Amino acid sequence: MPETFRIQTLNAISPLGLNRLDREVFDLGTEFTDPRAILLRSADLHSYEVPSSLYAVARAGAGTNNIPVDKLAALGIPVFNTPGANANAVKELVIAGMLLAARNLYHAADYTRDLVAGQELTGKDLDKAVEAGKKQFAGFELPGRTLGVIGLGAIGVLVANAAQAMGMKVLGYDPAITIERAWQLSPSVEQVTSVEELFASSDFITLHVPLVEGTKGLVNAQRIASMAEGSVVLNFARGGVVDEEAVLAALDSGHLHAYVNDFPSEAGAVHPRVIALPHLGASTGEAEDNCAVMAVDQLSDFLLHGNMRNSVNFPEVVMARTKGTTRLSIFNENKPNMIGQITALLGDAGLNVTEFTNKARGDYAYTLVDVEGTIPADLKESILAIDGIIRARKIDG
Structure with a gap:
């Protein structure tokens, strides 16, 4: 059964x-x-x-x-x-974040709300206060500005293409971009060869990378200093890819115009130049x-x-099923002669292999084997006895 x-x-x-x-x-x-x-x-x-x-x-x-x-x-x-x-959802939020920052919409809305709720202004008094206060929220438009996109995966490509369609100049950095994503990327997006070049040339920086050892603190004081005065940092990737202390210092000095992020912290959430969202990506x-x-x-x-x-x-391994075969799923350490030892055991058991695929990724490898007929009950244990085999599973057809 x-x-x-x-x-x-x-x-x-x-x-x-x-x-x-x-x-x-x-x-x-x-x-x-x-x-x-x-x-x-x-x-x-x-x-x-x-x-x-x-x-x-x-x-x-x-x-x-x-x-x-x-x-x-x-x-x-x-x-x-x-x-x-979830790429489209995040893309839309990044574009919204750029608009919120460029036009100071987040704080402008707070200001208007406070006029009514705090000062209880109405009618002509409210109109006058709105007209008198709006100058402090004067912003700038996106066309002609440069957006630097770090990470050109599914989200980064959508963001880059959308920003380019809005009239922005877009720079991209991703040394590991896949062929699939490269085909999807607008030909107008210019790919740069270093993170430093991207920061020094961008008015906006948006991050679309995982949080790993190499990306911790990717946005730091030195790179922020290379950006033009009045620039904006957007982080909808992970909190740790930004050195928030360095960003807050740059906001305090006026070097950065705004920091828009999806990862609120105690210090950032109350800063007047920070737009902190509750992980809405x-x-x-x-x-x-x-x-x-x-x-x-x-x-x-x-x-x-x-x-x-x-x-x-583990590596991507996909193999079509053939009716009447039994499949073995094998996880092993990526070391020499693993395939030879597995196939030798299959041969000793008198099994005819119809399909076989093995791929490695880093320290580990994954194997799928289809054989005709029934696999002997003790074969799995024999495979598991091979030094370096981690796990094996029989999958009936």
Whole structure:
């Protein structure tokens, strides 16, 4: 009888995604002690005691800072994310952030509200106060200004193209841009070769990079100093990629015009030149639906067929199924002669291999093998006995 996969949901997940799961095959719950998979958004797994039953973790979102990715990789547990599923929602927020900053809209709205709520002005008195006070909120327009985009993934490309369509000059920096994203990028976007060049040439800087060791404090005092006076920094990536102390100092001195971000801090939230939003990047119904659908589809494809799409800790491996075959899903350390030892065991068992694929990523590799007929019960144990094999699973056709 086919296995029923228990999927533990640790956050509210859009029904549009969950309804794609066949409930005869997948059992959803919030309190499983032995789940086969975990589906989450913001729940923190760093203190989670990983059960031996766990096959995979899927996050309905792009960032995985709340998940111990390396720890799970060492256990042969892939972590899936959903890059690009919330890209349009974040793009719209970045464009809105630029407009809020350029036209001083955030603080202008506060000023108008205070005239009525605080000073209780009405009628002609309100009109006079509005006219007298509006000069302090005079802003500037975006066409002709230069936007520097750091990170040209799904979100960065959309932001760059949208800003270029609004009449801005756009510079992009991403040494690891994919061919797919390069094709999507407007040919009018100029790619620069260094972060320093981008800062020195931009009126706005927007960040679309993960928080890793190499991106911590990417926006620092030295780079801010190279920007033109009156520039704007936008951060809808992760709080840690910006040295906020350096940004606040630049705002106090007048060197920066504004800092717009989605990661409020005690100091930043009350600063008069900061626009701090409550982590709204993907907070649209459409984005939540898109992320849930993508996460569920990737998770179910892995559980049912072993296919690996958008894993952050293992390589992408996708292989079509052939009727009448049995599949082996194997996680191993990336070391010599692993494939030879696996295929030798298959040959010794008299199994005819119909499809085989193996890919490596960093310290780990992933293998899918389809064989004709039935796999002997002891073969899995023989494979697991190979030095360097982390995990193996038999997937019936």
